[in-house]
Amino acid sequence: MKFKDLTKYFEKLEQTSSRLSLIEILSELLKKTPGEEIDKISYLIQGRLAPFFVPLEIGMAEKTVAKAIAQAYGVTSDEVTRQFNSLGDMGLAAQKFAVKSKGTDITVNEIHKTLTQIAKTNGEGTVKKRQKLLSGLLSKMDPISAKHLIRIPLGNTRLGIGDPTVLDALATAKLGDKTKRKLLEGAYNKTSDLGLIAKTLWEKGLSGVEKLDVRVGSPIRSELCERLPSPEKVIEKMVEVDCQPKMDGFRIQIHKNKEEIRMFSRNLEEMTHMFPELIDASKKQIKAETAILDTEALAYNPDSEEFLPFQETTKRRRKHGIAEMAKTLPLKAFVFDILYKNGKSLIDEPLSKRMEILKETIGEDGVLIRTKNQIVKDSKTLTLLLEDAISKGLEGVVVKKLESKYEAGARNFNWVKLKRNSSGELNDTIDCVILGYITGRGKRIAFGAGALLVGLYDKKSDEFVTVSKIGTGLTDEEWREVHKRADRIRVEKRPARVNSLITPSVWIKPEIVIEVLADEITRSPIHTAGKSDSDPGYALRFPRLVSFRGFDKKAEDSTTVEELVEMYRLQGKK
DNA sequence: TGTGTCTGCCC
DNA sequence: ATTCTGC
DNA sequence: GCAGAATGGGCAGACACA
Numbered sequence: 001m002k003f004k005d006l007t008k009y010f011e012k013l014e015q016t017s018s019r020l021s022l023i024e025i026l027s028e029l030l031k032k033t034p035g036e037e038i039d040k041i042s043y044l045i046q047g048r049l050a051p052f053f054v055p056l057e058i059g060m061a062e063k064t065v066a067k068a069i070a071q072a073y074g075v076t077s078d079e080v081t082r083q084f085n086s087l088g089d090m091g092l093a094a095q096k097f098a099v100k101s102k103g104t105d106i107t108v109n110e111i112h113k114t115l116t117q118i119a120k121t122n123g124e125g126t127v128k129k130r131q132k133l134l135s136g137l138l139s140k141m142d143p144i145s146a147k148h149l150i151r152i153p154l155g156n157t158r159l160g161i162g163d164p165t166v167l168d169a170l171a172t173a174k175l176g177d178k179t180k181r182k183l184l185e186g187a188y189n190k191t192s193d194l195g196l197i198a199k200t201l202w203e204k205g206l207s208g209v210e211k212l213d214v215r216v217g218s219p220i221r222s223e224l225c226e227r228l229p230s231p232e233k234v235i236e237k238m239v240e241v242d243c244q245p246k247m248d249g250f251r252i253q254i255h256k257n258k259e260e261i262r263m264f265s266r267n268l269e270e271m272t273h274m275f276p277e278l279i280d281a282s283k284k285q286i287k288a289e290t291a292i293l294d295t296e297a298l299a300y301n302p303d304s305e306e307f308l309p310f311q312e313t314t315k316r317r318r319k320h321g322i323a324e325m326a327k328t329l330p331l332k333a334f335v336f337d338i339l340y341k342n343g344k345s346l347i348d349e350p351l352s353k354r355m356e357i358l359k360e361t362i363g364e365d366g367v368l369i370r371t372k373n374q375i376v377k378d379s380k381t382l383t384l385l386l387e388d389a390i391s392k393g394l395e396g397v398v399v400k401k402l403e404s405k406y407e408a409g410a411r412n413f414n415w416v417k418l419k420r421n422s423s424g425e426l427n428d429t430i431d432c433v434i435l436g437y438i439t440g441r442g443k444r445i446a447f448g449a450g451a452l453l454v455g456l457y458d459k460k461s462d463e464f465v466t467v468s469k470i471g472t473g474l475t476d477e478e479w480r481e482v483h484k485r486a487d488r489i490r491v492e493k494r495p496a497r498v499n500s501l502i503t504p505s506v507w508i509k510p511e512i513v514i515e516v517l518a519d520e521i522t523r524s525p526i527h528t529a530g531k532s533d534s535d536p537g538y539a540l541r542f543p544r545l546v547s548f549r550g551f552d553k554k555a556e557d558s559t560t561v562e563e564l565v566e567m568y569r570l571q572g573k574k
Numbered sequence: 575t576g577t578g579t580c581t582g583c584c585c
Numbered sequence: 586a587t588t589c590t591g592c
Numbered sequence: 593g594c595a596g597a598a599t600g601g602g603c604a605g606a607c608a609c610a
Contacts, residue, residue, distance in 0.1 A: 059580095
């Protein structure tokens with residue numbers, strides 16, 4: 001298939017919002033796709049070259065793509081960046097510079113091949129080589145094709161199409177309608193490879209797809225949690241649940257095939273080599289020939305017997321210096337589910353059964369620890385469990401429907417997380433001052449602002465210091481309003497009383513106060529709140545706006561740095 | 575050889 | 586990660 | 593309620609460059 005024919009469909013998809021129409025258009029495209037290309041097209045639609053578990057990253061994003069565009073059309077990268085900032089989309093910027101381009105009949109296969117070549121480039125001169133390869137492709141693009149090509153390395157195709165919609169369209173194209181999606185989805189969840197599902201369906205039909213099964217050593221898509229605001233709502237909706245504490249670490253899927261151990265992240269990246277102690281423990285502690293476990297791994301301090309914050313655990317996600325880090329930051333993995341044992345998939349067994357099997361499979365606690373679980377039917381007990389978890393410095397609890405299967409890849413109300421801040425009351429919110437805004441991308445470009453730079457008042461130095469950016473919690477209308485309000489007090493330069501390492505698109509006078517909710521306060525290399533020459537600053541984890549304070553609230557009435565530091569000291573000790 | 579920029583991926 | 590919105 | 597698209601902090605690694 002010619003790439004420009006593919007982008008004709010992309011163009012239609014982009015202009016469509018009805019889900020049924022999206023599926024219709026996409027299935028028309030897929031019908032015309034030969035088996036030889038169907039896998040590649042399935043990946044490209046997602047802005048990828050291969051399934052998640054294959055480490056093939058294009059390695060070009062905003063900055064290098066801008067340079068490639070500049071090179072292709074003989075303009076400076078400043079000009080490209082300027083277009084990007086005003087259009088909110090690098091693809092649109094490329095389209096603009098490509099106005100006079102004719103384009104060739106380059107095929108989808110060739111595009112995929114060159115992008116793969118870009119991904120595989122490494123060593124000295126990588127950046128330049130990649131730019132040259134991408135600008136070479138651009139020279140073969142008409143304006144519309146240039147737009148869609150550019151969006152692929154950015155992983156943002158803006159088509160309104162995700163995995164579930166591709167599955168609907170595959171089913172519609174080959175099996176008549178989307179009712180058979182469930183069958184494709186099942187196979188996808190077990191293999192995590194959309195291209196494989198498509199190719200198998202094309203070449204071997206539905207019966208071929210149905211033969212795809214869970215395999216030890218191949219990652220299964222993780223089941224995810226929905227959220228509910230309170231224990232009462234949980235019991236109301238779920239009646240009886242299994243309740244487990246929620247640890248703050250990495251999700252690790254451990255595969256054991258006799259002496260061979262492999263591990264995958266929540267997003268199916270291979271992490272085996274990072275955690276030697278988990279490899280050893282898996283060999284010793286898993287009482288089965290073959291098994292797949294769902295776990296949460298986090299760093300543990302054997303001296304204090306305490307679990308370390310996420311910021312410490314995340315240092316273990318590395319390629320070099322693994323053995324040394326395994327010594328200084330040893331991990332424990334809390335096992336909370338079992339998906340496979342001794343040649344048999346367990347994902348269709350109810351949770352209660354899986355918990356029994358898990359008990360027999362992981363005995364004594366060691367580096368692997370079976371997560372404590374308890375059946376709960378009343379909101380009072382659940383409240384106590386949640387409070388207990390919080391008082392131990394944990395994130396909260398996860399509750400699960402007892403009879404639910406392991407619905408790989410799903411985020412639904414089979415699994416629900418309850419966190420401290422979800423309950424509504426008793427939240428420690430922070431009053432922040434808006435210091436500037438950042439123009440948005442995509443749909444936010446129309447609102448004038450896509451994120452806010454916010455800070456606190458520092459009494460000691462009588463200045464405003466940054467503590468976070470805020471990109472969520474506002475409705476579309478509120479984004480428009482806050483942009484208007486901000487523009488009335490915009491200033492050309494950073495105000496003298498503002499101390500910031502971050503430069504927003506537009507600085508404003510520090511006057512507007514907002515109430516911000518966050519899950520945690522962290523030490524920060526980039527924010528200036530509480531920062532000194534020798535110590536890092538403080539920042540907010542998962543920040544979101546909850547309200548605009550009234551006009552009576554002055555900037556100097558915002559939360560002070562001193563108060564923030566005190567909150568940092570007290571957190572987790574509740 | 576040290577530092578800064580950019581990217582991808584954890585949450 | 587959290588949140589909002591169209592369907 | 594699902595699916596998708598906006599957006600957050602912060603870590604390590606790969607390169608570029610002085």
